[in-house]
Amino acid sequence: MTRGLCSSSFPLEIIHLIVEQLGTQKDLAALSYCSLVCRSWTEVSRKQLFYSLILDIGPPAVRGGIFSSSKRVEFLRNSPHLSRNIRHLSIVTSTSSPPSSQASLICDVLPLLPRLNHLSFDLNSDLWIFPPASNAIVPILRQGTINTLDITNVHFFYYEDLYSLLYATKIKSLKLDSISFAVDHVLRNRESVPSKMRRSEDLARTVTLHNLNISVDVTTSVSLLKTFLREDSPLDVSRLLSLSVLSPYRPKGKCSTHRLVDCVLPELLDVKHPTLRELEIEGALKGESLIIRIIKYRSPLRNRYAF
Missing domain, CATH: 3.30.750 (Transcription Regulator spoIIAA)
Structure with missing residues (x-):
């Protein structure tokens, strides 16, 4: 059996496909056995095991x-x-x-x-x-x-701490889940601007995001998205391919839902050279909402959004 599997007649490409599938299924036991079959299987299996x-x-x-x-x-x-x-x-x-x-x-x-x-x-x-x-x-x-960063249950002192974390990186996919800020009043006012936002003078070092996933309270969602849209933002969201905003529609104050839906998201969809293909929003939106009207007239997003 081992000789048959390791023979030259058994394409290495097939071995790669089999082992990669086991890695996708997280079948560690099978991967461990594969790594013991022969030398040609060992390296491929270890890449998935580790x-x-x-x-x-x-x-x-x-x-x-x-x-x-x-x-x-x-x-x-x-x-x-x-x-x-x-x-x-x-x-x-x-x-x-x-x-x-x-x-x-x-x-x-x-x-x-x-x-x-x-x-x-x-x-x-x-x-x-x-x-x-x-x-x-x-x-x-x-x-x-x-290129992929997931931040969950992290407590920051300032919004600037998050921005400095992302500064001068090559992150393409960012997930922010249940994060909080000690100074959470900094961006609560629409005209508030982080006083210590750190950004490189070289625009080439600005982080260009392709995928953004936010799952925080609605007020923080509004603050983060509005800041990301600013010209002096450390993040470039004009080339987003997918955006997911989950669990933001549990109002903590009057009109909190409308602030996100009618003020922030339309602006995000109308940025120059829009590339957004997938939009996922959790919450009940009215059929005549501004965001719905914009989506209807943007062909790249047709049939690719979920609420």
Whole structure:
């Protein structure tokens, strides 16, 4: 059986397709067996086996905590031929672990992953405001290999902290889920402008987003989108291919829904050289809403939006 699978008559392209499908299905047991078949299967299987890494720095009694994650980091340090395969790193933390220990672990693991292109944070703590963590994350983002960034349950002090995180990167896909800001009044007024927004003078370094996914309260959604549309924004959203705004229609004040639907989204759809192809909005919109009328007359978006 092994000889048959490893024979030259068995196309390597077929092996790649089979193993990639197992990776998509996250069938780790099958991938492990494939890596033991023969030398030609080993490298292909390892790329899928070590494609992603989850550092779950939760309560020790439940998820192993920092000790278990530290063991994984040590394994990667001693196995650079394997760590080079990791493309997606997910970091999950909780308030039960000391921020200094969490930050130290992040500082240790990031330099070990030279081919990382997808970074996910689900911090559930004030880890981001702890300097060692942010000082380790920002240089990795600015190396230019990260093109997908997911930020979940992260507490920022200022809006500028988020912008400086994105500054001078090559991120194409951005997901913002359940983030919050200590100074959440900065952009509440329509004419408010971040006083410390950091942006390169070289426009070529402005981040051009292709995919944007926002899942926060409606007020924060309005603030973020209006800021992204400003000429001095660190993000260029004029070339968005897909936009998803989920769970923003739970009003926290009068006319909060109308602010997003009738003020922000039409402006986003009317930017110069629109490329938007997919629009996903969660909430009940009236048939005569301004956003509905704009969508009806924009052929690229016909039949490609969901509410």
